[in-house]
Amino acid sequence: MRWPRLTQNLQFSSKTVTHVCHFLTCRKMEDTNDNHKRQRRAPSTEAAEWCARWCLLPSTTTHRPASKVEWDNTKLKCFLPSEELDDEDFMRHLVNGTDVRRAAQFYPLIFDEPGPPASQNVWLRSLPFLRQLVQANENEKDGDVLAAYRSSSPEQRRLTGLGLRDLYFAATHNLLREEDKKLLEEVVNSVDEAAGCTQIQGMTVSFYPSANFKMLKFVEGLDTLLPQPGWTPYFAQVLDTPRLFAVFVDPAELSFHNFENIVPLDEWVEAELARRQPDNSPLLSLSLNGITQLRSDRDVWTAKLCGEDLATDLIHQISHLDLYVTPLNKTTRGGERFIFHSSLLSKAISDAVVASDLLSQFSACPSDFAFVNYVFRCNRFQPGDANFAAHRDTPYYDGARSQVSKYTLLIYLTSGSNKGGALQVDDARLTDMEEFTCVIFDQKYEHEGRPFVDTDKVFLRTELVFRDYGLAKNPEIASLFSEACYMTGQSVFNTTLDAYAHECFERANSLHWALQQKATQLAVYLCKQFQGFRFLTNGYNYWFSRRHHYSGTKLEEDDDDDDYLMDCALIAVLDYLNCKLDLDHRGKKKPFRALCQTKTLHLETPLSNSDDTFQLLLSQWQENDTSISPRDETSPLPHHPPPPKFIRLLDSDISSLFKQSPGPGTSTFTGRPNPWTDSDADSDSEDINDGCCPLHCWKTFDAWTSDDVREKYSFFCELTRKRLFGVPVLLLGRELVLNRGQVQIVGDKILFQHGAGETAQRFNFAACWGEMSPSVFVDVDREVPAPKLVVPPIVFHRYSHKYPHHGGNRSDSEGKSGHEKEMENGGGGGGQRGEGGIHFTLDFFRNDWMVQVDDTVTILVPVITNEVSESNLEETNDDDGDDGEYSGPFGRRVKEYLDEVGADWPEGSA
Structure with a gap:
């Protein structure tokens, strides 16, 4: 079955499938x-x-x-x-x-x-x-x-x-x-x-x-x-x-962290093995036989994957699952594929590799072999599909364990042929494939594939992973790979970027093997605007010009301060991760890139001089350029916008969230019947009317006037306050609000931090409440969006503008080191004035950081309520445990959150 990727005009295969209707x-x-x-x-x-x-x-x-x-x-x-x-x-x-x-x-x-x-x-x-x-x-x-x-x-x-x-x-x-x-x-x-x-x-x-x-x-x-x-x-x-x-x-919502859809299939494999071998331990047993080097001067081998019918049938069955989709890089390859994870299949093939003499034929040390990658790509091409264009495979890499893949393993699940080359690895060509033929080749080789002429071509792709403690670092690889991922995402808005993204991938993959592939495409940069912020990016580098303002009719520059630096860093992270925001406060979040105005620039020469970069950025907004295609901001770019700045989180912003008295939309007190008495009982005599607790005066008890409820409310407010002050960015109303206390500048790096601050004191309940807790009168008033951004430190450089060396003007670079002068002077010579700005480098692939983004996270804000459901009345106050303290509508929601993230209640807090 083929899952068509929907486009503006859906297209389906002209092939027909004959079904006998039973x-x-x-x-x-x-x-x-x-x-x-x-x-x-x-x-x-x-x-x-x-x-x-x-x-x-x-x-x-x-x-x-x-x-x-x-x-x-x-x-x-x-x-x-x-x-x-x-x-x-x-x-x-x-x-x-x-x-x-x-x-x-x-x-x-x-x-x-x-x-x-x-x-x-x-x-x-x-x-x-x-x-x-x-x-x-x-x-x-x-x-x-x-x-x-x-x-x-x-x-x-x-x-x-x-x-x-x-x-x-x-x-x-x-x-x-x-x-x-x-x-x-x-x-x-x-x-x-x-x-x-x-x-x-x-x-x-x-x-x-x-x-x-x-x-x-x-x-x-x-x-x-x-x-x-x-x-x-x-x-x-x-x-x-x-x-x-x-x-x-x-x-448009996708970014590098959710591009691919990896389906976990170990549970399926176990179920299939148990079904086929109900009385035996489910095992996969495979062997790799008939290993032959295709040519003595090429690191390309063929082999036959063998095993019992149980194992080979199961692998066949995987290829028949209804999971195929058209891949993102459809412009450079035909067919469809799905990606799955199976440690069981990985172990079976790894054992087959170790038991064979394949490793002894590699230039890599056999003892350094680690495993066959547990992520597999199942590809299917039908006759007439487009070729898989020449490319190099992206290696598996785990820096923490010094593991990297060095050889690709292809397992063909169908037989067929193509005289033009069913597979060509470098200049070695294979025209005929038999079922369960394996092809193993060095990942430094460029290769391409063609569909079979008469039958479907179905194969699995994985790689052989080795330990290598001597890997060198090349920052150009990180730059190209990050650029490729970013432009793949941007191709949703501009399909012409597909080819450029593909070339970036290929150049990065070549550099892994110290092979320099020449660029054939024009360099691509995107000029963007978001709420007055103008920036230039290629997905790895982000450039922001110095902030400008008008003094009368004269355009002047603001001093680059730390606040502006933090604002720009936040914009770069939101764009890179494509976080979703609800800026119109209508409950419908939109991906950040869809909220930006974007103009694509194609340059014959990549930007290498900071002076030229900032001049280019400034020129894009000096022109009243209507060719920029907005998504939501429909007005053309003004010549010079007002200096942008995000709101800073203040204590008053948080205090205003907590209601101190009933207001619009807040439940006020109304008399209520007593649920603990019969309807014909004389309930007037039951209320003590001193307002101490609902047990003694349920009909006249007003939660807003109760000291016990207010104490519990203050406790929950303090908990919420600490959570709000513990995140770097919030969305209050239609404004992004930056928490200055959770963003730090350390040397040439910016750190977005998360912390909840000190814990609150434990609350002591009034004894006369019986088995009811005051927390049942505290409900959730609203939820404040607080995107979770767990990212590595962001490297930045500030570049000052450049003054002439004559006319009595003194250079700002006096007294600076040579490196600082070069940065301040834009990295180039010349005496004329240049534009300064800020340059960020976002490299989230080069190290062992686990990059996380969750734009669905919200922080709960409590409110006192007089509308208490009967189920809440049954909640108890357990002085010996936490359940009573964390009961009620608000307490339950907070506890659910902590249980979900696997966190414990801080000692002395709720």
């Missing part, structure tokens, strides 16, 4: 995880009710008892348990579209008819409705349909998205007619994107494709990650073990 009795699905097969039967000829395509629902009006639901398992995916498959009534409602509770486990359901008159579940996902929606969206002649769709509820629009989702997955199996394919291409631009979107793992995902959400990814255990549990049926399940679901993402 209608099946509704037993358990025959798949890779099921060892008893379904009984096949011919379709019934009696009258049938209406239902989805490829299904048959016999009528209950016949004289004989109702038959089983019948459906075609060559076209429909099924992950339903046997008890549901045997439930005739359940299956009837599923295939006729009236029940969507298991739409994730049984699809694609294509409805050619609008369904029963009273069934919106069918009509809103049917092909007739999708066609009407496309027509109405194109010419707006049928205003009623468009108006009805736009005014429909989110739940109703999700039903339309479900129909689109199933249409997409039917297309991936080549099950659609030409008119259906055309409908799919058109309807992706007609549906409401927001109806299917939710947030998981820092990404906005949708269960159906649309104009922007067009990249397919797979998420493990999505049903446990969804903030809306009722949404699980909408996301198509693609594997049972592990539980894997398909989602669609906006490529």
Whole structure:
């Protein structure tokens, strides 16, 4: 199956797949995880009710008892348990579209008819409705349909998205007619994107494709990650073990940390081995035989991967999983692939390598061999696909363990040939491949591949990893690799950057082996603007000009202070990591790069002089250049914007978050019935009316006037205050706020720090509260976004402007060291005045830092409330433990957060 990567015009393979339609009795699905097969039967000829395509629902009006639901398992995916498959009534409602509770486990359901008159579940996902929606969206002649769709509820629009989702997955199996394919291409631009979107793992995902959400990814255990549990049926399940679901993402949101989608398959391998060997220990046993060097002057070898049928069949089965997607670098290669992780397969192949004589033929020391990389790429090319352009593989590298890959290992899972060269490594060509042929070659070699002429070409790619304690460092590699990753992300907005990103990868990979590859593309730089900040970047270097302001009609420069330096560093990090921000405060976050105005500059010569760099940056904003294509900031660039500056976090900013009295939107006191007394009891005599606690005066107790509640509220406020002051950046309203105390300048480096400060004192409860805690009257008022940025120190240099050496003016460089003078003078000669600025280097790949970004993190703000649910009344105050102290709506949420991140409550705090 091929998952098409959605573009503005969807394209599907012209190849057709012939399926013999077998209608099946509704037993358990025959798949890779099921060892008893379904009984096949011919379709019934009696009258049938209406239902989805490829299904048959016999009528209950016949004289004989109702038959089983019948459906075609060559076209429909099924992950339903046997008890549901045997439930005739359940299956009837599923295939006729009236029940969507298991739409994730049984699809694609294509409805050619609008369904029963009273069934919106069918009509809103049917092909007739999708066609009407496309027509109405194109010419707006049928205003009623468009108006009805736009005014429909989110739940109703999700039903339309479900129909689109199933249409997409039917297309991936080549099950659609030409008119259906055309409908799919058109309807992706007609549906409401927001109806299917939710947030998981820092990404906005949708269960159906649309104009922007067009990249397919797979998420493990999505049903446990969804903030809306009722949404699980909408996301198509693609594997049972592990539980894997398909989602669609906006490529504009991706950055280097989430480009690739690596599927964990060890659990699947274990389940398959246990199923095939129920009475034995599940083991994979492989060997590498017939090792032959292709040419004596080339480090290229072929071999045969052998093993028991259990092992070879399992590897074959991996290649048949429905996980293929079109890769990001589609302009330089054809076919599709998926990436998976399996330490079990890695160990089996590693053992085969060690047991063979392959290592003895390498120039690398055999004893330095570590393992076969546990990350595999499964590639599939069909006849007629584009070639895989000449390239070098990016080596595996783990600096902490001094491990690096040196040889690529390809395992061909199908047989075939191409006289032009199914694989060419340097100048060594292989035209014919047999099943389980292995090709091993030095990663310094450039290689290219072509599809087989008559059959699918399927192969696994991994690499042999060695220990090497003598690796040298080359900063140019880090620069090129970082630039390649960054431009790959930017190619979402400008597809012409694909080729440039590919060349950067190739130049970096060549330098790993001390090979210098000449640049053939023009150097690319991006000039960007965000909220008045103007900067130039290539994804590794970030340049910011000196800050300017007007003095009357004269443009003057501000002194570069530490505050401006920190602001610029924050902008560079947000852009590099492509963090998502909700700047319009509407609950919809947008990736940082989509919030910037961007202009692409192509230069014949890469920038090498700081003077030229800052002059170029200044020239871009001196021109009123409307060629810059904005995403959200629509106004053209002014000649000279006001000096930008982020707000600094002050104590007053945090204090204003905590309400001291009931206000708009805050629950005020109203009398309430006593839940502990009978309705006919005389409750007036029960209230002591001294306001001490709700146990004694529930009807008249006002949480805002209670000293105990206010003490607990102050305790939670202090906890929140410390968390807010413990992060470097916050989003308050529509403003990014920088916390000066959590950003440090140390020498030539900037550090973004995280810390919670001192802990608060333990709270002592009043005894007369009985088993109730004052914390039940403290709820969550709001959540303040606080993006988590765990990044290595950021290196910077400040460059001063350059003055003439005549005319009585004194150089700012007097008394400075030679290196400082060169930096201040822009690194070049000449006497004319130059532009100064700040230069940052963001190298997050060269060292052992674990780079993390989580733009979904929020900090809770408490508020006193008089609206207490009955469940909260049952919470207890346990003086001997923490549960009572951390009870209540706010305390529970904070405890959930600490449990999630694996942190303990600080001693003496909540």
